[in-house]
Amino acid sequence: MLTVTPHHFLILAFLLVGIGFLGLLVRRNVLLMLMSLELMLNGINVALLTFSKVGNNLDGGIFVFFIMTVAAAEVAVGLALLVALYKKRNSVLSDDMAYLKN
């Protein structure tokens, strides 16, 4: 039987971070960019918990709660800004955000 080792969890974590980062680069919709950011932070949480388990140290587990809170706050602000911008422009695409130019 295949046993799941910490290395598998770390691979999962870095895959999540990588997918999130890639999504941030290629997505054109700001909503999906915010979701990619969340994915990155969740990947980091998985890595943190794995390290915490391997090292038998609870600090990492506590840090996860801080990260979750901060991520929620960040997305709340982001969505509020996005709604305000949508009311002005009727678009959430990053290509349409080109008012700030030299």
Next chain:
Amino acid sequence: MDTYLNFANDNLWGELWPELSLCLGALLVLGIDLFSNSSKSKFKSGTFAIIFQFSLLVIHLLDYLVLRHTFDRESFSGMLKHGLQQDIMRSFFLLSSLLVSIVAQGYLKTRKLRIGEFHHLSMIATAGLMILCQSQHFIVLFVALETVALCFYPLVAFDRESAKSLEAGIKYLIFGALSSALLLLGIVLLYGVCVNPIAWGANPVSSSLSDPFSFNGLYYIILENPNHLLLRAGVVLILSGLAFKIGAAPFQIWVPDVYHGAPMPVTAFLAVSSKAAGFFVLINLVNGPFAGMSEFLLPLLGFIATFTIFFGNLAACAQRNLKRMLGLSGVAHAGYLMVAVMASMILPGSSDRAIWILFFYLFTYLLASFAVFGVMSIAKVSDDTEHEFSDYEDLARKKPWAGFTLIVGIGSLAGIPPFAGFIGKLLLFSLAFETKLYFSLVAMVVGVVISIYYYFGWIREICFHPRPVFEDDEPKHDPWADSEKLGLLKAALLSLVLASVVLGLWQGPLGDAF
């Protein structure tokens, strides 16, 4: 119950009184804003915020200059460190926050924006910056950094009627969140190696020394394994997260757009406070926990510094919009300061000459930036984000005091002899020479020469009248036409000018530190 009380007492909450009272003041501002009838009441939240921050600054300066001699001390079981350097940064942030409030007062009133919320957010951001500079533990550092960032996102997008301001807010949010994710990944990698070094092939240190998130614990593990791959990746990720915040070169893409769209007082706040905090944290990290990796980090930072100086200066030359130009010139200043960080890594100890020079440079930058942004906030340009060179035509004749303030500010930013900015640059040059960073020294000199071009283009516009006027020209909108009462702002700006000139001619007891 007694155990909890003792626990609370051991934390030494009293050491945090400036931050706690600032937060209290911020709540009071909101309360006053809520309960005062905006049209009738005499006691406005904005006035309260300015008086409160001014008295806090005075009390704080008295507290550590006169009442007690500052010594290094720790609170919250070593998570926070207080000392002379931290107290200097605290006063720096309080001063900057006070100036932001003074600049914002008139600005918000003329544009009919909410006053209470603005002061609330800027005061909370300042409290976060103050904690950030005292943190000795990565959890505290992260939480403080996010407190600051979460206040800055709405501040940048504060003008909700302007699509440009909102767009700048969203751009800042995406880049800021990405940078904190990178920083976090770095912290997690360092933590992972620190809690179980053997599992990741690193040399262990004695377990009493390894508190996995604190700067002290990480110092030993990095000193022991300077070539470990995961540790190196963690350190590089943390530094790139910070480079985002200070706007250093491969991570500076957000700077021109965000400076362009943000309201003027927020641009000044971002340029001064946020950058200063980033540099103080950076210099603390490379002198403290990352000291074992100096050999690896020096060439990396040297590359970043040179790239930042050249990118900032060359890109600023091409700008027509003044806010974008100032943002990119701020990028160039970040490059100069990066040289101070490198010098501090070479010089031994954690309170060497380089740190005092960094402080001096940051103070001169504060004085000059607020002079420039303060005058820019008075101009009645039809669209606030589009300040162009031609709007400042002949300002020295239309409003002599504003023209003079602006010239002193620009001169100090450019580093022209009678002003404080010159002394700051001179000290940086001598520092780079002393620590044998000849390549960075050459880059700085070339960068300063390039910067003269765009700074003096602006001064020429202010002093002379370069464009001929013909009789059949369309009458242009003059942003300096109406003269309103600006009592407090005018006094503040003129005292900034005075400080710039005085510090340029006489450094007094400060000179001993260099």
